[in-house]
Amino acid sequence: MNDREGAMLALLQLMSASSGPLGTRNAQRELAKRGRELSESSVSRLLREMDGRGWTTPVGSKGRVLAGEGRRRAAEAVLSHRASDSLQHAVRDTKDLLDLLRARRAVESAVAGDAARAPDAGRLRRLRELCDQHAHAVGSAPMIEQPGLQFHRCVVEMSTNRMLKVAADMMLAPHLDRVEAVLDTVLATRRDEEKVVAEHQAVLDGIAHRDPVGAEEAMKAHFDAMIAAVETSVVGGNEVLVQRLLEWVPTG
Incomplete structure (x- = not known):
């Protein structure tokens, strides 16, 4: 998995754990806590790409929430991580x-x-x-x-x-x-x-x-x-x- 795909999966997981829409600035801050240092513009581009893939849905100026495809992708990422952690x-x-x-x-x-x-x-x-x-x-x-x-x-x-x-x-x-x-x-x-x-x-x-x-x-x-x-x-x-x-x- 390349860095871009990994960052998008991390964003999916952040959204799946969020109680409301996730904005670009908060997303950048949370990614940094997880060791992914990205500029706000880079995070914004990733989020737009995720919109294009049908993973996320914009909610006005509040941020984004997961679409159905995004929820499936997030669940798959969690499953894969847990299984590979056991395999490790x-x-x-x-x-x-x-x-x-x-x-x-x-x-x-x-x-x-x-x-x-x-x-x-x-x-x-x-x-x-x-x-x-x-x-x-x-x-x-x-x-x-x-x-x-x-x-x-x-x-x-x-x-x-x-x-x-x-x-x-x-x-x-x-x-x-x-x-x-x-x-x-x-x-x-x-x-x-x-x-x-x-x-x-x-x-x-x-x-x-x-x-x-x-x-x-x-x-x-x-x-x-x-x-x-x-x-x-x-x-x-x-x-x-x-x-x-x-x-x-x-x-x-």
Whole structure:
């Protein structure tokens, strides 16, 4: 999820907890309390975009309230957060890590296929940019920014299947980045990062060519390779190391 989408979801949650219309200035103040420092004009633009999506309804000069679609989106965000929070504490050993990858394989393969049916031009452009950034970052300091993980999140944003997106967002929530960091550490000794970029490119090609079957198969192949690498690492005697990394990496 990008910063703009995250800020809009935070605004939805603020409105769902408000007893009356939420104005721009109060929205800005509440977002700042939650660590989202935005200018009043930026918040105003976000609110107008939410009006355009049918998530919110202006109430004169008083502010905005949630529309029916906004209430549904807010409920989905709460569900996803609660589920991912539980999942955060559930990944404690290599079996949990493999189970998470298998679950992600099922969900994200379906997401990629769905995204390929009618890809949005702007998000497709962003997907290409992330793939290029990943390719240029291989073996360098920017890899710490996890361009590969951002690629996966962008694919999820392109899906129009809301139930798939809820499931994928749960497994790709920001507070699960610690698990991704451990996964990157494990795979660094077992996989050539350039192969990962090529696998992402295959997913991108399927989506760009509006080929749902090709995109789904490419994403599945990508996860098959990751799962095989983790399994090989376990066989190679790194299981205890993986478990200790999962226990030691901060969960906050």
